[in-house]
Amino acid sequence: MSDFLVPQAPYDVAIVGFGPVGAVAAALLGQAGLRVWVGDRLPGVHEIPRAIALDHEIMRVFQQIGVAEAVAPFCEPFTPSEYFGVDGQLIRRMTMVEPPHPQGYVPSLVFTQPPVERELRARVAALPTVTVALSTEVESVRQDEAGVTLELTTAEGGSGRVRARWLLACDGGSSRLRGQLGIALEDLDFDEPWLVVDVCVNPQGLAKLPATSVQYCEPERPCTYVIGPGNHRRWEISLKAGEDPREAATPEGTWALLSRWITPHDGELWRQSSYRFHALVAERWRVGRAFVAGDAAHMQPPFLGQGMCQGVRDAANLCWKLVAVQRGEVTGEAAERLLDSYGQERATHVRELTRRIKAIGAVICERDVDRARQRDAQLLAECGGVVRDTPRQDVLPPLSAGLITATPGAGALFPQPRLHDAHGPQGVLMDTRHGCGWRLVSDGSLPVPALPAGFTLVDLRRELEHDGVAAAWMARHQAHAVVLRPDHHVFGTAADTAGVLALLQDARVPQPG
8 A cells, every 4th residue: 555545644635637627726725735635547647638728817827826937838829710601701700809918918828738737747746735646546435524535546556545624526527526426417508529630730731721720610511720839730620420430530531531631741640539529517516525627517619719728717716715714714604605606606607608609619510501601691791791800708708606796897807917016127917926815906096994814905006007907997897996806806896995895894705695
């Protein structure tokens, strides 16, 4: 029996699954000083890319855990995505918001997953309170009032158990723990067979390919072309009724489907896999002391590249709440409501974003030629015949439930301004200077009351914001002060001193409802 499987004292949190979501959760919890055990059945990083897109919200989380600079070499700005209709005409263009970038990073990025995962794991390995167990399978989970017990086996034939106060299941779409916890998935009515192909394209092949990412909204065979970092290109190709997904995923079948663009002389297959794209969400996100996150909690069609992003949002949402409860900052019924707000907030957000992604998918995947032509005509009519840029970020909803107030802008992700720094012309990002706890952001026009313990003041008038992204956000919402949660979402806004006092009184105390 391996020593690491029998800790001398219980862990605070056990995490099952060491993919990007589990690694982010381990980093967030570990750097807060919690004792964390994280296990994965694989011996190392999965070397084939699955996710390919992330956004500025995720980069802000990476900044929080100290890996933003380390992952930057493996990321590139996402090119615009151009949508072409039945007769090859441009019908929509998805882009990113213009500078200044509100979160301090390029809003939409493509990335190479394996090296990014290695950087995440390196960060976790540097945290002294985190124990990592690879090649380790969780056979069963048992709960009681004080914690959870995991029964484990290892690839070498060993066995043991881990005891923790809380459990986070990040073990993927086929999550074994989700089934053991009795959590069902609700079908959000999307189920289609697709082939996903990653190719390392050579210069000869690159010369043949579009200069932007493309959505081919063609009834005969809808498909997606994504420009990844360097010479990485991805195709997502819908399969027709009667086509054998296994045959499509053979090299011969894959090259036949790619023949519209490139030949085997133009690049090397990196991955080709047949999938059924689903829209699913967990009916429950918490069972006692256990939580689900990432693909274990939800799956959505890939048309906006939000799969991994949603999982990282799960981790960012839950981890600060676990830290507050574990430290005793919130106790009793308030602690239970705080932990329950994780599922309330994330389930509502996932459902709404999935609805919007499905609407995008409906544009791409219309199989009836006449209805597709009507779609094209309607989209062009709506823009007066001139296709305008639609920022991808406009599709993302704010939080609409849980630990937020009924004030303008509550639930939104607050901007991260660059603040004046005498030592650097680019300024310093707000989170770098002020951390990622509870914050009161003020435009300096209101008197600031005494702040509760654990709160930080960000005075934009005194600190001289560089680009005005926070000031512009506050002006749009007619706010002179904003209370931010540790996950950077707006708890509430205030236009006067009484409003500020009310926000500070309510913050961190989840209300019944």
